[in-house]
Every structure is written in C-alpha cells, then in structure tokens.
Amino acid sequence: MISVIAIICKLAAPADCHGELVTTSDMASVSLQSCLMGAPQLAEWMQARPGYRLQGWRCVVGGRGREA
Template sequence: MIKIIAVLCSLSTPGNCHEQIVTTSDLAEISMRSCMMGAPQLAEWMNQHPAERLAGWRCVMGQQGGRGT
C-alpha cells in the first residue's frame, strides 16, 4: 500500500504548516509512479480543502508511524 503524506499550510497563516496522510477511496490503489508524479486524486482532495495550500508531498510504502496506526 502506498500512502501520500501531504505538507499543508494554512492560507490565513502561511507559516502554519503540518503533515497529513491524504486518504480517499480513490487513493487506495495508487502506484508509486503515479504518486511521485502528483496523483490527480491529490488535486481532487485539495479542492475539498480550500483553506489549505499544498506545500509538498511524499510517497510512503506500507504503514506510516510505529504506534500501530
């Protein structure tokens, strides 16, 4: 499984950025190549979150984090 970790910044406070796992049903079967090229699904996800700006993203194979999440 490939996950997209997006770096998102608030439009109202540009210095306020955080990382978030982008999850939608469309991203369930994304390939690493598609992820690295900026999956079209990522743009769709951003359209649903207009208060944030996408500052970057990375692709991660397998589980994210070591706390059972």
C-alpha cells in the same frame, strides 16, 4: 501499499504547515510511480480544504509513516 502524506499550509498563516494522511477511495490503489508524479487525486482532495494550499507531498511505502 503506498500512503500519500500531503504537506498543507494555512492561507491565512503560511508558516503554519502540517502533514496530513491522504486517504480517499480513489487513492486506494495508488502506485509509487503515480504518487511520485503528483497523485492527480491530490487536486480533488485539496478542493475540500479551501483555506489551505498544498506545499508538497511524499510517498510512504508499506504504511502510514510519520506525519508532519
């Protein structure tokens, strides 16, 4: 299993960033290669977070990993 951790920052406070586990049914079968290439589903996931911007993401193999 590949987990995708998105690093998002508030638009109103650009230094206020945190990691968030990306979990959608569309991403249940994300491959490591797809994740490393940008997991296209991140764009859709970010649409639900209009007050944030995507700073980056990381791929964690084998579970949730550490957020932040």
